[in-house]
Each structure stands twice: as C-alpha cells, then as structure tokens.
Amino acid sequence: MMRKKGRVYIVGAGPGDPELISVKGLKALKRADCVLYDFLSSPLLLKHVKKSAKKICVGKSDRIHLKEQDEINRLLYNNSLKFKHVVRLKGGDPFIFSRGAEEARFLLESGVDIEVIPGITSAIAGPESFGIPLTVKDKVQSVAILTGRKRDPSADIDAPDCETLVYLMAVANIANVVKALVKSGRPASTPCAFMEKVTTPEARITKATIETIADEVKRRRIKSPAVLVVGEAVNYFRES
Ligand SMILES: C[S@@+](CC[C@H](N)C(=O)[O-])C[C@H]1O[C@@H](n2cnc3c(N)ncnc32)[C@H](O)[C@@H]1O
16 A cells, blocks of 8 residues: 655755754754755755754755656655655745745645745845844834846846845856846935855955945855845944
C-alpha cells in the first residue's frame, strides 16, 4: 500500500543570523526527516537537523542555480511521498522575491499538504539592523519592496511613489535602478544605502545619494547579497 503523503513545511530561514529564524520554523527544522535548502539560508541552521535526516542543497543564489525549478518541485513532491516531515528552507521570507509561492502552489495542486512558516525578510532586517526605520510615525508613511533586476534585462525598473523604497537584487543593475529613481522625479540628493550580508558578521553599510550610489558600488566593491534602501528614512537617526 502507498504510504500516506507527508507534509511540506515552507520555512523562512531569516536573513542571515541563524538566531533570526522563528521558534516555529526551528521546531519544524528539528522535526524534519528531509530538508531542501538554498544558499541564502544560513548553513549554521543545518546543525539543528537530525543526523538521520536527508539534506538536499538545491543551491539557488542570484547567479548560480544548482537545480532548475522543475527539478526542485519534483524533489519536494517525491520526498513528500517518502517522508512525514519535509522542510523547504528558504532565505529570508519564503514568499518575498523567492519561488516559495510557486513551490507552494505546485505542491497544493499535486495534492500535498503544506504549511508556510514566514521568515524575517532581508528587506526589513537589512535596514533595521543598521538602525534605519522603513516607516516613521507621521513622517515616513509608505514603503515598497521591489526587485532591482527583472527577467527581461531591457524592462524598466519600478520606482513607485512611496517614501521608502527597498530594492533586492539591485547591485549588478544599479545603473538602471538609478535611472528609474531619477525618472520618478526624486532629487539627486535623496539619501540611499546599500547593506551587504545583513545580520552576519560581515555585514557592511554604504551610505550615499541617488547621484553617487552607482560610483560607490564600484569604489567599495559592493557585492550581492545586498539590500538597497532609498528615502529620507536612511538618515532618520542622524537628523533627529
Ligand atoms: C532571491 S532574493 C530572496 C529574498 C529573500 N526571500 C528575503 O526575504 O530576504 C535574494 C536577494 O535578497 C537580498 N538578500 C537576501 N539575504 C541577504 C542578506 N543576508 N544581506 C543582504 N541582502 C540579502 C539580496 O538583495 C539578494 O540579492
């Protein structure tokens, strides 16, 4: 007789510091019989996984894809047939600029039971870990999280009318992000900051303005993963 299908937990690992996973996410990880993880989830989290559990690196970063998405979906499905508790561990929050929603949909459509355990996204943890609030009562009242890179490289980058903009995946395409910010009518002196490897011991911040940020990326050799935040909130503490 075919074994009853297990449940797949789609877990947000948090932005880098392994202590930033949720209590619920950690419990799911400790109980897991099989874990599929990507590059952005802290390797230190894997020490919580049972020795007997199957660990599969499906390695996805901005540039390297060890496995294609179809194969990851297939692995999730096949392992849910074999194991009771399968964890899909994803960096940050599993649904923010991640294929977590596609994986969840594929599993649901395939009749697999899932549970989504949210994580702290780098979009929020990055600025906050450097003391940059994304909103400030009565002063900064809107925030948007955007991609700095689109599948079609000729597509325009979005720069909506919000007081704080947070871009993920913006390092390599910074020239086009700046173009979009200028086109949106923001002054060239608008503050912005790039934050690399947030909530890890190598975390680094570079503050600049819309006018100077592209040069700073070259000068400081800013590398992915990094979060870009744009808006007056960048200097909130300095100015208050
Ligand atoms: C494919 S997206 C995944 C985002 C992830 N789901 C999240 O919620 O943080 C990858 C991008 O997230 C950002 N990112 C993820 N982890 C980061 C970290 N520790 N430091 C800085 N940026 C990070 C970078 O912009 C990176 O290019």
